[in-house]
Structure formats: structure tokens, C-alpha cells
Amino acid sequence: MVEDVFRIIMRVAGENNISRIDRVDIVIGEYLQIKPSLFEFAFESAREGTIASAACLNLETRMVELRCTGCRQLFLLKDLKYSCPRCGSGALEITDGRDIYIKSIEGE
Amino acid sequence: MKRVLDRNRDMAARVREKLGVRNVIMINLISSPGAGKTSLLEKICEHLSGEMRIAVIEGDVATDRDARRIEKYQVPVVLINTDGGCHLDSNSIDMALREFDLDNLDVVFVENVGNLVCPAHFDLGETFKLAVVSTTEGDDKPIKYPMLFREAMAVVLNKTDLLIHTDFSHETFLADMHQVNPGIPVFELSCRTGDGLDEFLEWIKLSVSKKV
Numbered sequence: 001m002v003e004d005v006f007r008i009i010m011r012v013a014g015e016n017n018i019s020r021i022d023r024v025d026i027v028i029g030e031y032l033q034i035k036p037s038l039f040e041f042a043f044e045s046a047r048e049g050t051i052a053s054a055a056c057l058n059l060e061t062r063m064v065e066l067r068c069t070g071c072r073q074l075f076l077l078k079d080l081k082y083s084c085p086r087c088g089s090g091a092l093e094i095t096d097g098r099d100i101y102i103k104s105i106e107g108e
Numbered sequence: 109m110k111r112v113l114d115r116n117r118d119m120a121a122r123v124r125e126k127l128g129v130r131n132v133i134m135i136n137l138i139s140s141p142g143a144g145k146t147s148l149l150e151k152i153c154e155h156l157s158g159e160m161r162i163a164v165i166e167g168d169v170a171t172d173r174d175a176r177r178i179e180k181y182q183v184p185v186v187l188i189n190t191d192g193g194c195h196l197d198s199n200s201i202d203m204a205l206r207e208f209d210l211d212n213l214d215v216v217f218v219e220n221v222g223n224l225v226c227p228a229h230f231d232l233g234e235t236f237k238l239a240v241v242s243t244t245e246g247d248d249k250p251i252k253y254p255m256l257f258r259e260a261m262a263v264v265l266n267k268t269d270l271l272i273h274t275d276f277s278h279e280t281f282l283a284d285m286h287q288v289n290p291g292i293p294v295f296e297l298s299c300r301t302g303d304g305l306d307e308f309l310e311w312i313k314l315s316v317s318k319k320v
Contacts, residue, residue, distance in 0.1 A: 001112065001229070008110050031255055032229055080254050082288055090290025101111040 001034065002042040005102065006050070012105055013051060021052040021107040029097040030077075031064045051107075060103070065096035116230055119198035123205065123233025127216070133316050134216045136232050138256055139240035140249075141222030144266040146174045147299035148240060149217055153181035155309050160214040160316055165204045167196040167221045174219060184208055195226035198233050215316045224249065228256040236261035236315075243267045243274050247281035254288045262293040264308060269298040 005026065013021055028034050036059045043057050064077035068084035069091045075084070077097070083090050111117075127134055137145045153162060163184040166175040175187040186204040188196060201218065208216070218234065220227040228237070239260035241249045244267055250257045257263065263285065271278075285294060295311065297304030 001226070004112050004115070008112060012110065033225060033253070033255055080251060080288060082254075082258065083290060090286075099111055100113065101109050103109055 001100065002039065002046050005043070005100075006046050006052075008102055009052060009105055010050070012102075013107060018105070018107040019051060021055045021105060023056045023058065023104075023106040024052065025058045025060070025103040025105075027060045027062055027099075027101050027103050029062045029064065029099050031094060031098040032100060034100065036061060055107075062097040064094060064098065066092045067095050068092055113229065113231075116198050119202055120231035120233040123198055123202050124235075126202075126205065127210070127233065127235070130210045130213075132210055132213050132216060134218060134232070134234040135312075135315070136218045136220060136227075136234035136237045137240060138220045138224070138227045138237055138260070139222060139242075140224055140245055143222070143240045143242040143245060144264075144299050145219050145222070145240050146177055148264060148266065149178055149219060150181070151299055151302075151305055152217065152309065152312060153178060153183050155305075156312065157181055157183055160313070161212055163208045163213050163216045165196075165201065165216060165218045167200075167219055169193070169221055190221055194221055194223045195230050196220050196232060197230050201232045224253040224256050228253070228259050238262055238264065240264045240266060243271045243276040246275075247277045248284070250281065250288050251284040257285060257288045257292070260289070260292065262295065262311070265294060265296045266299055268296050268303060269301045 009024060028036065039059065040057060047053050047055055066077055067074050068087060068089050070089040071084060071087040073084050073086040082092060139145050149164060156162065164178050166178065166185060166187045167190060168174055169190055169192055172187050175185050178185045186207045188200050188204055218232060237260045239256050241263065285292060295304065295308040297308055
């Protein structure tokens with residue numbers, strides 16, 4: 001996963017003529033169960049010897065947000081209870097917190 | 109904003125389309141190492157290869173041992189060695205599918221790398237995911253790895269013959285499973301004794317014929 005992140009960072013930096021990356025903001029959805037501390041550790045190993053070698057990583061996590069497909073209730077996942085708090089239905093769609101994305105890259 | 113998994117997702121969509129136009133079902137098997145994915149595939153090949161055209165993609169960190177176990181059943185097998193990688197991605201599946209004559213297949217089973225986390229992140233273009241767990245792993249897997257059990261279409265609980273030798277709580281397992289994914293079908297079986305296998309194989313037949 002960190003490899004994928006790095007491939008995108010390097011491509012975006014190349015496209016924008018950035019020769020030194022100072023800061024990367026990444027958002028991780030909690031649905032993915034990626035532990036931020038492990039991600040940070042892998043990021044620190046991956047950045048060595050690249051234009052991001054001194055980059056500061058800012059990680060933000062997003063809670064899992066669900067919508068009941070029956071009564072349309074929108075709610076945040078709590079204690080891994082995948083059922084609607086209003087009508088009890090288990091037919092849900094995930095509306096947030098299932099992706100990992102790069103929010104911004106800063107450098108010059 | 110760049111979504112990290114977009115590249116994998118785009119390729120998965122192309123794989124799905126490639127299979128869809130040929131009416132080929134693809135089932136992505138995910139479990140811990142040693143839960144019984146290969147044993148389950150052996151049973152599927154043994155009992156169903158006479159009535160449906162099966163191919164298998166074996167994902168393994170190293171060795172061709174699993175692929176060799178499947179070859180005995182005279183079904184086409186492609187091995188993907190990930191060389192330490194903890195999951196398969198849609199690009200490697202796209203490459204592997206080129207080895208098959210897709211016009212003459214009904215179903216492709218993918219045995220993912222043994223791991224309950226990363227394989228759930230990567231869409232391979234499969235029709236659905238099948239989670240496999242075994243009684244010896246403990247009853248806490250659904251609540252510890254909710255993403256997989258939410259993404260899966262069904263769950264196989266293997267090694268029911270060993271249940272009496274473990275502290276596995278059936279009640280906890282099913283309660284957690286239905287908390288994470290209400291209504292998900294759970295097939296309890298033993299690949300070793302064959303108990304419960306018939307019901308599962310019937311479900312596979314139905315899935316392949318209905319093209320769910």
C-alpha cells in the first residue's frame with residue numbers, strides 16, 4: 001500500500017516539477033484497518049533516498065460512515081455494529097471511511 | 109486528491125468486463141494461511157470439474173506446492189508467486205487470465221495469498237469474494253477482520269471435525285459474523301471428512317449457473 005502511495009506521490013511531483021517534497025497529507029479510512037503507526041513506519045523506510053526523504057507525513061483517519069438503504073438514516077460506525085440504529089436493518093452502504101487517498105503534497 | 113487504490117480499481121473493472129462478456133464467474137478465496145483454501149479447491153475440483161469448466165489461479169508468496177496439488181485434477185492452473193507480497197492485485201490477475209481460454213470456461217477460482225487484511229483491500233475484478241476460516245483459528249476472526257467479512261458474499265467455516273478439540277465458540281462466531289454482516293451465508297464443513305460439503309458445493313453450482 002505504501003508502495004502505491006509512493007508511486008502516486010512521485011508521479012504527481014514529476015508532473016508539477018517538484019524537486020523536493022516537504023509534506024504529504026494522507027487520509028486513511030478506518031474500514032481498511034490500516035494501522036497509522038505501521039503506515040508511518042513503512043513511509044519512513046520508503047522515503048529514504050527519494051525527493052521525499054525529509055518529507056513530513058500527516059495522517060488523518062476517517063470514521064466509517066454508513067447509510068441505511070431502507071430508511072436512509074446516515075450514521076457513524078460504532079463498535080463494529082453494522083446495523084441501522086433507527087430501523088435495525090443490515091442493508092447498508094458505506095458512504096465514507098473506506099478509501100485511502102492523498103489529500104495534498106507540498107514541496108518546491 | 110488522489111485515491112491510492114484507483115489504479116487497481118480501474119484494472120479490476122477491465123478484468124470484470126473481460127469476464128462478464130464471456131459469462132465467466134470469478135471467485136476470490138481469502139483466508140489465513142492454513143485455513144484450508146487449497147483443500148477446499150481440491151474438493152471443488154474433485155466434485156465439480158465434471159460438470160463445469162473450472163480454472164484456478166494460485167497466488168502464493170513462494171513455491172508451486174498449492175498449484176501442484178490442483179494440477180492433479182486436470183484443470184488449468186496458473187501460479188502467481190508474489191515473492192513476499194501479501195496480496196494479489198488486479199494487474200497480476202489480468203496477466204494470469206491471458207493464460208486461459210476464457211471462451212471455454214465457466215468459473216475461475218482465485219486462491220489469494222493467506223492473509224485476512226490486505227487481500228480484502230484489493231478488488232481483483234472478481235464476481236465475489238469467499239472468506240474461509242477454520243475452527244482452529246479461534247472464533248474471533250469476524251470481529252477482528254470486519255472488512256473481509258463484510259466484503260465477502262459467503263463464509264466457509266472449515267475443520268468442523270476438530271471443533272471438539274478447541275475452545276471455539278460457535279455462538280460467539282455466528283453472533284459476531286452477523287453483527288459485521290447480517291444475513292451472510294455460513295457453510296460449516298470439514299474438507300477432511302467431507303461433512304457439510306454437499307450443501308456448499310450445491311451453492312457453488314447455483315452461483316456459477318445463476319452467474320450471481
